[in-house]
Amino acid sequence: MATPDAVPAPLGLLAELTHRCPLGCPYCSNPLALDRDHEIDAATWARVFREAAALGVLQVHLSGGEPAARRDLPDIVKASRDAGLYSNLITSAVGLTPQTLAALADAGLDHVQISIQDCDEASADHIAGYRGALARKRAIAGEVVQLGLPLTINMVVHRANIGRIEPMVELALSLSASRVEIAHVQYYGWAMKNRAMLMPSRAQVDEAVRQVELLRTRHHGRIVIDAVVPDYFARFPKPCVGGWGRRSINVTPAGKVLPCHAAEVIPGLEFWNVGEHSLSEIWRNSPAFNAFRGEAWMQEPCRSCARREQDFGGCRCQAFLVAGDARATDPVCHLSPRHAVVEQLAAVREDVAYAYRRM
């Protein structure tokens, strides 16, 4: 167990302002059990931001659900600025008006990330489960650029759109984005429900990775292309959230503090709430944050692996969800004794209707 002195300073705070969202994306990263009954108020968020800044946090990612579903969003942005944090709005753009956006820019917002489900309009609206979604996203993206705010376009990639990486990047360029994320679906929560419908083939994944490399060269200096790897097809696991309890803090709409947004799937973890403890106390002492700090919890093959300080054994949630043990090696790692399970899951593809996430 890590001692308080050995606990590093966190860099980023993911603030899930609400789980409400007008879209129904079948890979929604919010937990299956949503915070419906209580959302902490802007004054509490302001305190959390001040405590985060004092801990060393530099950036706050204002997310959801759809953060624009909160009417006090401008107050929350202003509070993050007043705390000295760099603020990043992660939005679907649906429900965000030009008036609100202008208020956010005035309040000191630093950056906007808009998710787009596909470059093909019919497909984009089908994936989002919302007619007219892409048209509204285009319009709001234009407003973001008009206001002089930097824009990132986030494209979640899966079987229905993985063949369109090039036109997706073209769309981001046409919207004057300075950055585009090509984010392959990560299989947690709702994405697990829809896994067989979302899963691409190995050949599609290889081609997508090749496309990203080509497009990076072609558009060097014009747009930054960041890619989130499809980890079911990787040899080694991702260093999930930069290591458990090392860099990142997640606060849910009700004020529960998690080491990562999916952490509640792991049974037996005790999460503390900002209503009862300071963020500093939670970061240093809460049982959930200390559960997988350091290396004492690791099993073989992680325990003696040369990469253990690089990828920290991968993702604890995935270890639980796929290997059935949160302390196991992330089974996407080819060294995991349970790796065959991932290979089997990655081979299951079914064309059925999406199970949309609806509140």
Place this chain on the structure above:
Amino acid sequence: MDSSAARLTGDARPRLPRGVRLAQSEAQGGWVLLAPERVFKADTITVEILKRCTGVSTLDEIVDDLAKAFTAPRERIHADVVNLLGALADKKLLEV
């Protein structure tokens, strides 16, 4: 595909765009450059260069000022500045 360094002529007036700023963080061990969903550690030289990228001073003026402040050869300073600013512009972290 043109490198941004080519646009860094003597009369260019480089500046950090909105969404990119320098900040000091004791907890993170010094100066950092905050950018869209990224954080870079900034060493002393980087900080001295970027503090002068206000959109007002020209590249020539920035280099002259640094050469004077650090009593270093102008050519070397010029090369360092163009290297750093070109790399940042390629990453969309600097406007030229």
